Amino acid sequence: MTDDQARAELAGEPYKLELIGLKGNAADAAEGAANEVGAGELTIYDNVGRGGEVVWKDLCRGPHLPTTKLITNGFSLMRTAAAYWRGSEKNPQLQRVYGTAWPTKDELRAYVDRLAEAERRDHRKLGAELDLFSFPDEIGSGLAVFHPRGGVIRKAMEDYSRERHEQSGYEFVYSPHITKSALFETSGHLDWYADGMYPPMHLDAELDDDGAVRKPGQDYYLKPMNCPFHCLVFRARGRSYRELPLRMFEFGSVYRYEKSGVVHGLTRVRGMTQDDAHIYVAVDQIESELTFLLTFVLDLLKDYGLDDFYLELSTKNPDKYVGSDEIWEQATDTLRKVAQDSGLELVPDPGGAAFYGPKISVQARDAIGRTWQMSTIQLDFNSPERFELEYQAADGTRQRPVMIHRALFGSVERFFAVLLEHYAGAFPAWLAPVQVTAIPVADVFADHLDAVAARLRAQGIRVEVDTSDDRFPKKIRNAQKAKVPFMLIAGEDDVSKGAVSFRYRDGSQKNAVPVDDAIAEIVAAVRTRAATP
RNA sequence: GCCGGCAUGGCGCAACUGGUAGCGCACCCGACUUGUAAUCGGGCGGUUAGGGGUUCAAGUCCCCUUGCCGGCUCCA
Numbered sequence: 001m002t003d004d005q006a007r008a009e010l011a012g013e014p015y016k017l018e019l020i021g022l023k024g025n026a027a028d029a030a031e032g033a034a035n036e037v038g039a040g041e042l043t044i045y046d047n048v049g050r051g052g053e054v055v056w057k058d059l060c061r062g063p064h065l066p067t068t069k070l071i072t073n074g075f076s077l078m079r080t081a082a083a084y085w086r087g088s089e090k091n092p093q094l095q096r097v098y099g100t101a102w103p104t105k106d107e108l109r110a111y112v113d114r115l116a117e118a119e120r121r122d123h124r125k126l127g128a129e130l131d132l133f134s135f136p137d138e139i140g141s142g143l144a145v146f147h148p149r150g151g152v153i154r155k156a157m158e159d160y161s162r163e164r165h166e167q168s169g170y171e172f173v174y175s176p177h178i179t180k181s182a183l184f185e186t187s188g189h190l191d192w193y194a195d196g197m198y199p200p201m202h203l204d205a206e207l208d209d210d211g212a213v214r215k216p217g218q219d220y221y222l223k224p225m226n227c228p229f230h231c232l233v234f235r236a237r238g239r240s241y242r243e244l245p246l247r248m249f250e251f252g253s254v255y256r257y258e259k260s261g262v263v264h265g266l267t268r269v270r271g272m273t274q275d276d277a278h279i280y281v282a283v284d285q286i287e288s289e290l291t292f293l294l295t296f297v298l299d300l301l302k303d304y305g306l307d308d309f310y311l312e313l314s315t316k317n318p319d320k321y322v323g324s325d326e327i328w329e330q331a332t333d334t335l336r337k338v339a340q341d342s343g344l345e346l347v348p349d350p351g352g353a354a355f356y357g358p359k360i361s362v363q364a365r366d367a368i369g370r371t372w373q374m375s376t377i378q379l380d381f382n383s384p385e386r387f388e389l390e391y392q393a394a395d396g397t398r399q400r401p402v403m404i405h406r407a408l409f410g411s412v413e414r415f416f417a418v419l420l421e422h423y424a425g426a427f428p429a430w431l432a433p434v435q436v437t438a439i440p441v442a443d444v445f446a447d448h449l450d451a452v453a454a455r456l457r458a459q460g461i462r463v464e465v466d467t468s469d470d471r472f473p474k475k476i477r478n479a480q481k482a483k484v485p486f487m488l489i490a491g492e493d494d495v496s497k498g499a500v501s502f503r504y505r506d507g508s509q510k511n512a513v514p515v516d517d518a519i520a521e522i523v524a525a526v527r528t529r530a531a532t533p
Numbered sequence: 534g535c536c537g538g539c540a541u542g543g544c545g546c547a548a549c550u551g552g553u554a555g556c557g558c559a560c561c562c563g564a565c566u567u568g569u570a571a572u573c574g575g576g577c578g579g580u581u582a583g584g585g586g587u588u589c590a591a592g593u594c595c596c597c598u599u600g601c602c603g604g605c606u607c608c609a
Contacts, residue, residue: 128544137582137600193609225609259534260600262607354609378609441568469565470572477570491568503569 001044009044117368123417124265126425130482132433133266133416142263142270144413149433152462154416156431157304158251160529161275161408164300170249170277175229177253181219186386187228188322192355198222198257226252227380227405230278231387234401239391241282244401245289249277251412265417272411280389280401286331289404290338290360290377297362297375297408298342303529304419305428306374308365310345314352321355323381331379332358356382359405366422374415378405426505429485429525429532436463436522437479438500441472441491448495452488452515459523480505485532486522506533 001009046054119125127133132150135143146154162172181200184190189197198221205217223229230248239246253273262268281289298309313336316328339346339360353359359378363371380403383389393399409415419427429435436456438449449465456463466475479487487503493512494500500518503509513521525532 135600141600189609196607196609227609256608259607261534261536261605268608356609439569442566444566469563471565472567473569474571475569480570487569489569493568501568507569509569 006044114368118370118421121368121421121424122265123267123420126420127266130425130433132420140270141260142258142268144266144269144271150416152433153427153431154412157409157416157419158275158412160303160430161300164296164303165249165277168247168296169245170247173230173233173248173250175223175226175233175250175252177255178220178222179229181221183228183232184221187225187231187383188356188386189224189228192320193224196256196258197224198255222255223252224254224256226250226254226274226276227278227383227403228387230276231383231389231403234280234389235387239280239389239401241391241393241399244280244282244391245285246280246401247277248279249275252276266413267417269411269413272413274407274411275409275415276405276407279404279406280384280391281404282391282393282399283402286379286402286404287334287338290334291341293377293404293406294338294342294360297377297406300408301362301364301374304415305422305531306364306366306418310347310363310371311339311342312347312349312352312361312363312373313339314349314354314359314361316353316358317351317355321353323356323385327381328358331381335360335377335379354378356380364418366418367424370421372418374410374418375408376406376410379403380405423531426483426485426532428530429522430527430529432483432485432532433462434464434482434484435461435526436486436488437475437482437484438463438465438488438490439472439475439479440465440467441489443467445490445492445495448490449488449500452490452500452519455515455519456522459519461522461526476503480507485525488518504533508533 127150130149131147132153133144133146135141136145139145165172178201181190184197200219200221203218203220205213206215208214229252230250233248234246251273253271255271258268258270263270279289279293301307301309313332315332321328335358336346347363349361357379359376361373361377362375364374365371383403384400389401389403390398391401419431427433436453438453440446440449446465446467453463453465466479468475470478476487483505485505489501489503491501497512497514499512499514501509501511502513502518502521
């Protein structure tokens, strides 16, 4: 039908009238509205009740099912929520009702099961159950504390990361949590991202009795990023081309004032620690350094147990960038080449780049097939300029380095959450907060296990002997609930043979294992960093 | 930030249309000394997130604040 006919039919529906007005509008199509209204003829479908009467009618490109009876078996309403009209927060909100429809009841059930599985693995729930971390209200939204058990995991994660960075030629730096506003004026963050920062701490000016300024007032900010500090480290003395690539690494804690509605467990927080590195390279080193870096990143992620990746290439947002088009193009081409050479799937993300340069991000699929954005590798032509970074080249000229930002975990908190959900709390032995629980069948056998535990501890294994007043089956249950990878059990039989019974987290068991063998197996399992059933 | 929902001991929950907060687990004490996911008994613990209001009376009703959950938007 024509637009006018449609307007007449839907005269009482302001939003529908707006859609009719958008039909075929090229400008809106470019913004993604093309999916809402096609450019062809308008069609309106009548939705008919049991008696054949028209219950309501709606614009729809169609086609429609002749009857909803077809899907009543696999249909379920899931939830309701508010959504902005046409996806813009400037527009009014409408109530959106979410439903899901499947060809069969079984497929619906499978879908609902997947949701239930994701809920079972929810890191917020596991974090409380396993006593890993919490978000006390008194501290504030999006600000976590790690409990001892979570702290052990986090320390193991960080220790291994440090070890690998050290082997790969990174140097460790440290920077403060707050800084005068001047630093973020230089970096440009106050211009672009002041809204995302915690508001400043004002220090008032100090005046002499005669009113002269003795000490000017000052604004201090919590840092939302580490890069400006690293640039200052670079600039702290003259640099030579011989030092490049110069790789600076820091577990840097940053604070970002995320909007109240977006904080979520450990995956979206207001205070976090980034495993942040900034690499300063000469222009002709970009490609080789990126290749080296991507290999490093993927290898390390694999060691933490993620092995299913694809890459995303985020390119220039035409409304939000600095630097010349030429250098953007060149950098984007280099990133694309390195990504393609990796052999991984490459997905474009047009307009997704930061204002200062394009990036590659590594997306990882977890144990139940969900994807998480993990590491990012970003090129930055802007910061070296703003901070006037220079090095002396072989020919004696002064050159400007290019900066590469990269975070491998993204943030330690977020990576912690991803691993917690990936493993559903059953961390591999090297990360498990308690690696071995030793359980005597009766108190009299505890000495035997104490001796075994002492030997394990000497090898750096985290082991506890359960000498509580609980009865034996309860102790098994407790260790099982805590998802401890290995249980060593000793009763009369084991003690008389100088052995232990070796129970795994999956419930399987080997009896009469000589103590030496049990210790060797545990030490080996921890050192290989392999997943533990 | 926006829309909607929610907030009861550490955790999970209960308390009819307003009528002086209960249970399980955890924790503490005692008994039991046990062969593979919960031994028994006793006890501690809450001014019902915080503040204000309505009422003879508020966990229950109203308002504000804080926080959480589901989305939207955002994510340097």
